[in-house]
Amino acid sequence: MQVDKNTEMPQNAQQVREVLASRLHMQSEKQLRRTLTAQTSVQDRNYNFSSNDYLGLSQHPEVIAAFQKGISDWGTGAGASPLVTGYTTAHQTLAEELAEWFGVERVLLFNSGFSANQGVLQVLCKLGLTPIIDKLCHASIYDGVNYPSSQRLARFQHNNYADLAAKQSKLPANTCPLIVSEGVFSMDGDSADVSALVAAKNTGMLMLDDAHGIGVTGARGRGVFDHPQAPEIDIVTGTFGKAFGVAGAFVATDHQIADSLVQSARHLIYSTAFAPAQADAIRAALNTIKRDQSLQSALTERIQLFKRNAAALKLRLGASDTAIQPLLVGSNTLALRLSQALADSGFQCIAIRPPTVPKGTARIRFTLSLNQSLSAINQLFATIADILDNDQELTDACRIR
Numbered sequence: 392m393q394v395d396k397n398t399e400m401p402q403n404a405q406q407v408r409e410v411l412a413s414r415l416h417m418q419s420e421k422q423l424r425r426t427l428t429a430q431t432s433v434q435d436r437n438y439n440f441s442s443n444d445y446l447g448l449s450q451h452p453e454v455i456a457a458f459q460k461g462i463s464d465w466g467t468g469a470g471a472s473p474l475v476t477g478y479t480t481a482h483q484t485l486a487e488e489l490a491e492w493f494g495v496e497r498v499l500l501f502n503s504g505f506s507a508n509q510g511v512l513q514v515l516c517k518l519g520l521t522p523i524i525d526k527l528c529h530a531s532i533y534d535g536v537n538y539p540s541s542q543r544l545a546r547f548q549h550n551n552y553a554d555l556a557a558k559q560s561k562l563p564a565n566t567c568p569l570i571v572s573e574g575v576f577s578m579d580g581d582s583a584d585v586s587a588l589v590a591a592k593n594t595g596m597l598m599l600d601d602a603h604g605i606g607v608t609g610a611r612g613r614g615v616f617d618h619p620q621a622p623e624i625d626i627v628t629g630t631f632g633k634a635f636g637v638a639g640a641f642v643a644t645d646h647q648i649a650d651s652l653v654q655s656a657r658h659l660i661y662s663t664a665f666a667p668a669q670a671d672a673i674r675a676a677l678n679t680i681k682r683d684q685s686l687q688s689a690l691t692e693r694i695q696l697f698k699r700n701a702a703a704l705k706l707r708l709g710a711s712d713t714a715i716q717p718l719l720v721g722s723n724t725l726a727l728r729l730s731q732a733l734a735d736s737g738f739q740c741i742a743i744r745p746p747t748v749p750k751g752t753a754r755i756r757f758t759l760s761l762n763q764s765l766s767a768i769n770q771l772f773a774t775i776a777d778i779l780d781n782d783q784e785l786t787d788a789c790r791i792r
């Protein structure tokens with residue numbers, strides 16, 4: 392039976408199978424098929440240039456010990472959602488310590504950055520705010536604002552505040568705008584201009600996702616909270632799965648918004664809380680970040696070494712000063728070829744392709760981490776130089792002419 396190609400609405404199981412098969416085929420043809428690859432516990436983190444464990448805290452003895460002790464104290468699971476009996480003093484202490492460190496009234500804990508963004512945005516959109524999001528915002532923000540189905544939604548060009556103003560001016564007069572952007576953008580590694588966003592919010596509201604900034608950027612490693620205008624940001628979300636080396640997420644805001652989220656954020660209300668032992672591990676990571684500012688300087692040293700090496704090879708990097716360093720290749724096939732050639736030499740450098748990034752901008756998204764030695768970074772570039780020397784097509788794609 393023929394499936395309607397325009398709507399692709401299968402009407403029985405056989406048609407569902409046909410649609411799935413044709414989509415998978417198309418994804419393979421276009422070099423866009425995604426695969427799950429399992430890591431082994433002995434895989435060498437020194438050569439992993441695709442992990443977001445920026446400070447190496449997933450391997451930190453104090454974080455590991457806190458997790459282990461937490462399991463002895465609490466067991467392995469929270470056993471219920473936060474509003475039932477899943478919220479423990481381990482969670483509460485973590486939330487209070489974070490609120491104090493960030494300088495905000497309240498912190499709520501979520502199971503992931505994805506659910507935090509989705510949960511918060513669903514509540515605010517239901518309230519009638521009109522989101523205006525940076526086009527390069529994360530998938531969880533897109534899902535939270537119900538893109539593309541939402542009637543009330545605007546998108547502005549990435550980090551382009553003139554375009555933001557233009558989009559704002561076209562909103563109906565009777566609507567409260569909610570500007571949404573990111574502290575550090577996940578696929579480009581560049582940062583939003585917090586002052587420009589605060590100025591733009593005017594009588595509206597501002598939400599920033601700082602998944603990739605918390606713990607690593609800013610004078611004290613507090614990401615956007617180290618910005619002097621941080622108190623004017625209404626809501627900040629972030630994850631513990633990256634610089635903190637664990638998993639889980641937070642929403643930092645004021646009492647009124649936090650209390651409202653406790654009433655209505657479905658991802659908070661209807662989902663088992665993360666394990667109390669996990670909260671203890673996150674606290675240990677937090678204390679390490681607060682205490683040891685040398686973590687950030689060691690990461691900066693790696694970022695600078697990476698950028699010097701890339702400049703020497705005239706590689707086309709994105710405009711990033713953070714631990715996320717994209718090498719813009721362009722074609723999916725070539726990005727995969729470079730990733731595979733690096734893998735053959737023992738380096739994990741994953742190719743990122745559309746729809747995660749815009750069409751024609753496939754890239755290797757390198758990430759720097761304290762799990763890597765300085766010498767591993769130099770070895771990476773010696774390998775890249777070798778690969779390019781033997782592949783003119785890749786050289787043309789990766790080098791600035």
Ligand SMILES: Cc1ncc(COP(=O)(O)O)c(C=O)c1O
Nearest residue numbers: 503504505529577600602630632
């Ligand atoms: C900008 C951004 N926000 C949110 C998330 C989701 O965070 P989590 O991994 O905790 O779900 C990610 C993760 O990739 C991210 O890059």
